[in-house]
Amino acid sequence: MQSFLAWDRKSPENYLPHPDHDFISPVVNTDKHVVVVMDGMTEFTTEPLQWALDNVVTADCTVTLLGVMPWLNIPLFLKTRNDFWTVEMEDAPLVREKNECRKRQAVIDLCRKYGVVPQKKIVMGYPLRLLVVEQIVTLSPTWVIFDRSHRKNKEFYTKKIPCNILMMNEEGRIDMIKSKWMSQNDQSISKEFSLSSAPTPQLSVSEESREAVK
Incomplete structure (x- = not known):
């Protein structure tokens, strides 16, 4: 039997505390929104976030880090969890020197350099790809990485997600999977790029991406 479950940690204690307001609740009201979708079970890295900040994020953007993981029983979850996504904020003073807290601070400091405040959201359930689409449709971003x-x-994802899609490849470079521009008469034009035939140079779509978000 197929189950479908999303776990959305929205309460304030699941974000870094006042007075810094380092992470904010994922309620989006801005025109430009970038979502970075990551595997919540693997070692956290700022690599896709850094690319987004360098190439598609502007100071008025909202940036959401979306951690995705399967639904696990409690013993397995405690054994395999990535504390960057899952540690409770009331436990933060006890783990402040842990690697996960240092990573969170690195994300905050990185985003501050670009004038944006990061949001953090986690979803758990099955099937994962449907959860991802559901969350992206709810967040209505301009770009998904x-x-x-x-x-x-x-x-x-190319078929189900209506916005611009970028995806990191095995070499750590970015492929543009789907892009969407507005024509002069404000009609949406979707254009899909197939980049599988040749390796993608690093940051190869950076100029194109900057033009698309202007």
Whole structure:
């Protein structure tokens, strides 16, 4: 029997505390929104976030880090969890020197350099790719950037997600999977790029991406 479950940590204690307001609740009201989708079970890296900040994020953007993981029983979850996504804020003073807290602070400091405040959201359940689409549709971003763990679902996401899609490849470079521009008469034009035939130079779509978000 197929189950479908999303776990959305929205309460304030699941974000870094006052007075810094380092992470904010994922309620989006801005025109420009970038979502970075990451595997919540693997070692956290700022690599896709850094690319987004360098190439598609502007100071008025909202940036959401979306951690995705399967639904696990409690013993397995406690054994395999990534504390960057799951540690409770009331436990933060006890783990402040842990690697996960240092990573969180690195994300905050990185985003501050670009004038944006990061949001953090986690979803758990099955099937994962439907959860991802559901969350992206709810957040209504301008750009979605996937880490390399999601490449197996590239075609599915291209069909189901209506916005610009970028995806990290195995070499740590970015492929533009789908792009959407507005024509002069404000009609949406979707254009899909197939980049599988040749390796993609690093940051090869950076200028194109900057033009698309202007």
